[in-house]
Amino acid sequence: MTAVADEFAVRTEDLGKVYGELPAVVGLDLSVPRGTTFGFLGPNGAGKTTTISMLCTLLRPTVGRAFVAGHDVVAEPHSVRERIGLVFQETTLDLDLTAEEGLRFHAELFGIPWRVSRPKVAALLELVDLTGSRDRPVREFSGGMRRRLEIARGLLTTPQVLFLDEPTTGLDPQTRTVIWEHLHELREQHGITLFLTTHHLEEAEHCDRIAIMDGGQVEVEGSPAELKAEVGHDTVVLRTGDDAAAVRVIAERFGLDAVSGPDGVRLRVADGAAFVPAFCAEAGVPVLSATVVPPSLDDVFLHHTGRTIRAERSGPLTVNDVGRRR
Structure with missing residues (x-):
């Protein structure tokens, strides 16, 4: 089938x-422009991975279209996957393969000819800074190295959209920074759309737009700056x-509510730099x-959901969680 002309990825x-x-x-309801970085921000169980x-054709929607x-995604799953x-x-x-072997095997599964995959594998290993480790078994890689290799594997088919589900979970802050340097570089070089899920506030700041998701619903959507300005x-x-x-x-001279606690007096004000x-x-x-x-962004999440994202849900999503809008 022929693709629908669409400015959105x-x-x-x-x-x-x-x-x-x-x-x-x-x-x-989402509209993600091509060539942007879009993120779902929300706690575990919010519906991001679903x-x-x-969108990746791994689950069939119950209602609606994508x-x-x-x-x-339903009528043309193979076209989407390509x-x-x-x-x-x-x-x-595969931990027993070397980095290069794993990428070459993945290329063969997708029917990429050797003459095409060989230079592409070399270029991707260079992009994610793994050229010097191309002949090492993956089981010897650190968590950050494995994640970079998985990103390289995701790029083998020259995708228009790269989906990343919690791309830096379990990684230390320094490694997260390195991963994002590579992601920014590949977007600039290849012009692809990055679509990610995350519950890390710092990670969401890398996105052009984010949608805060909770209880299976999008509560609010916008750029990080727009959403923070809304809280104000x-x-x-x-x-x-x-x-x-x-x-x-x-209270008496400024008409503001303040509370006293162990860390001092805390209050919220439109312009803190002028108030002090x-x-x-x-x-x-x-x-x-x-x-x-x-x-x-934690303030934004609190404003729209009534709790901070750091207070992640530990149990499964319940019916009462869904259908609740604030």
Whole structure:
């Protein structure tokens, strides 16, 4: 079948997945422009992996439609698979093969001729900085090296869209940074669309747009800057010589609510940088230190779901979790 002319790399219309009577994904409407980095941010059990599985034709949607690279995921699954790469959350590498052998074997499975795959394998190993380890068995690789190899494998078929399910889970912060350097480089070089799921706030900051997902639904979508601007308020933490007096002054002279805790006096204000000198000038209370923290994606998640993303759910998704909008 012929691809539908579409400016979007991924587009869904009222997409949903139900297991028995348990909705896992509900009413998903997405439009992801080509050549962008798009992220699903949410805790474990939010429906992110289920969504990616539907988009990659691994799960059949219960309702709605989805198009990837202009092709319908239900009506044209083979056309979709020819145009995507996928990096699973759990490693799927053959540990007994070397890095080069694993990539060559993957190329053969996809019917890529040797004359084509040989230079491509070499170029991808260079892209992810594994050329010097091409002849080492994968079982000797660190977690970061294995993840980079999996990204290279996902690029072997020259995908238009690369799906990454929790691409840096279990990796240390330094390795996450290296992985993202490679992801940015490959997007710039190849112009592909990156579509990822994550529950790491720092990782979501790399995205052009993110959708916050919770309970099987998208609560809000936008760029990280737009979403943080919507929350709007800075968090100010003051350490003073008299916290109780500081709380009273903040309420009486500035009309703001503040609370006193172990870390000092905490309040939220539209412009924290302007508030601090004004408070110091008028309060009459010694200020020992002041910290101004702009809105974070965790604040955005809290604003839309009622809890922070750091308080991840540990149990399975329940019916009561779905159908709840805030």
